[in-house]
Amino acid sequence: MARMIKYDYKFMSDKKVGRFGFRQKELADLQKKLGKINEKLDKAKNSHDLSFRALPYDYKMLTHLYKLNKILRNHFDNMVVVGIGGSELGAKAIHGALAGDYANQLRNKKGLKIYFAGDTTDPKPVLDLLKIIDLKKTIFFIVSRSGLTIEPLANFLFLRKKVIEKVGKSHHANHFIVSTLSNKNPLYQIAKREGYLVLPHYAGGGRYSALSINGLLPALAAGFDIKNLLKGARAIDKICKSNKLEKNSPALFAALQYLAYKKRQQNISILMPYSYYLDDFSFWFRQLMAESVGKKKLGITPIASLGPSDQHSQIQLYMDGPHDKVITFVRVEKIRFDLQIPKYKNSEISYLGGHGLNSVLKIEHLATSVSLMENKRPNGTIILPELNEFYLGQLFFFFEMAVVYLGEFFNINVFDQPGVEQSKKYMYGLLGRKGFEKEAREIRRYI
């Protein structure tokens, strides 16, 4: 049987952290609900909202992507993902976890170099990017579910102009692939008119799209094993069928997050991987948690943290500040690349010599986790056997399902985001989009 990521939650319990931890009785109460919840989710499995759960089984999409990737490999050196929020955070998290900061500068890089643009309207990043890539060897992947999102569209229009200047109007279409809903939205219409390849966006929302084409195409182009990403997701999907919290770790995680917020006013939830390469993943999680659960005057505020660097930045607060947070660590058991600290003789730091950095990393996590517990700070740890595609796929699906369960416990819709509509209307108004004249008038008072 495939190995699974594990969720160690013993330091979340009142037996370890007193009145700041969960009580067994509270967990038992939620356990009673799990069967009904799973039944409900199963009935709704064909809804748009839950269609992300079918993504790991979409073998047709896989075949299509592998074919497309062959063509991309033959023609391009770079892929620029142009998206924002859920349209890019999944792809970024995969690339961060498996490639890392310097990947694009390594000479022997396998696959395409992956860049991200479109997540800001600050003009300088895209201008800088154009200085370091050859447009002739670059494919742009424009991702916007609605086809209306200002930031990626603004960047797209600018990049389109630059590509046309470089390769000519007639050839420029070969440099653009679009992921959007096939529903006559502006991006879809432009893509069709210009002859860009359109990959239909799956029915569900951006923040659950990491394992759709949005995340998979850049991952495949970069040379990663996307089959194993999906295999990992299926392994988690399988355990979510269980109606026992102890077997269904995403539901268990959700239950403990819910209890911390509801029963103990712990309104902050920190994700702190002890792996440099999972930093982008925390920012993916941060969106998933914030947009899914933060509504109707409730919501856990997620924080992306990183070990060990935040030991020297945030741990003072976590250890000694108010009892308003729970922490989830991520630990990687076996790191592929290790190195030994050289011994420096006759010094107070001679003791460092001979230790592998991998073991130092584990020691740092252990010391932090135990100290927090001793200070009555609830914390749990997700353990990955290795940081590879299979366990990363598990990690994505673990949190996606955890958030779905969290919505059931809170009794809220984790798939909408009603709170951002008004500010969008103001923006449209100020930018002169038709139909938003009233909003333009309203907000001009504040200029």
Next chain:
Amino acid sequence: MARMIKYDYKFMSDKKVGRFGFRQKELADLQKKLGKINEKLDKAKNSHDLSFRALPYDYKMLTHLYKLNKILRNHFDNMVVVGIGGSELGAKAIHGALAGDYANQLRNKKGLKIYFAGDTTDPKPVLDLLKIIDLKKTIFFIVSRSGLTIEPLANFLFLRKKVIEKVGKSHHANHFIVSTLSNKNPLYQIAKREGYLVLPHYAGGGRYSALSINGLLPALAAGFDIKNLLKGARAIDKICKSNKLEKNSPALFAALQYLAYKKRQQNISILMPYSYYLDDFSFWFRQLMAESVGKKKLGITPIASLGPSDQHSQIQLYMDGPHDKVITFVRVEKIRFDLQIPKYKNSEISYLGGHGLNSVLKIEHLATSVSLMENKRPNGTIILPELNEFYLGQLFFFFEMAVVYLGEFFNINVFDQPGVEQSKKYMYGLLGRKGFEKEAREIRRYI
């Protein structure tokens, strides 16, 4: 007179956000304390803790750095800063603000390429780094105030070995500059024994060290105008002499943060610059706030956020979630590099054409800020006329002084970090450092 950054706090007031905002009376009560606080700070100005306030006036240090930099420019292409927490976050923030993501890949880069290592014990980043830099052309800047910090020392020992392999034992000393207290700590002793250049760490703590050699040497090496950084800091220092909150914006900012936490249980404080290049700055702020104020079971939890990308990730929560946070935006009035969105005819998105991205960025901030206010979410904005050395220096000093005032309002010591001692002892124990055998025994129970 020099222009100053401005703090616009009208949307923090109960007149705008009802019971979630401050009352004028509360502010008046804190106003009464400001004179005494300034008097106290003035009396203690020669203490180690407050020595950061003297940094902007240290012209001797400047002269020394300019001399040193000439030598570095002649011999090296790269500088690698090896530090963690306060030892590197300032340098990172300066570099992020003034150079940006792709700086090291630009062909016409002025100054040295700046890299950061030492803020993790994950072995892969340093291994990757070694693949893209030429050690013969690299100077390493090792920063550790105590000279004991595990992560930078472990990386230093490894890098030292690599440099020796490359250039030989006798020449390797030219590749290392050390910033540490001159007090016989292990790093200082090694540096003296090996013949490394030692730049004495200023007396105060790492999180107030951005405008010391820790931040200034990398900034100067990268080609930035460090004189103007310090000039900006002095401009803020001057307004801090005022005993009127309305003139002393760091004290005013502190007062509003204090009131939000103390009177309205808003335990989360978000810094959200609408500038891609200020993202690293937010992480510097996040340490400053967390370690300074987070102690004795109180403390505001800081969050580093970024506009506009977090409009598509966190704003749903900020707008519609619990009333447990205050937000501070940073807006840059005039961006040096702008670009115009090309017009796409006969499309629903034609309205985007002709707008400059700079103005779109401002519109996004305005729409978000007003919508939050209308949803009764207190938010303020710090306005920078431009993103350059002078205003960046102001920004650093603004927050450093704000945190000092915050400590006075809370009546806590913002210069210590007592909460991280136990976990350090556990680490030393597990790594076999002498004198920590008891801690090793205690924590081994959890392995």
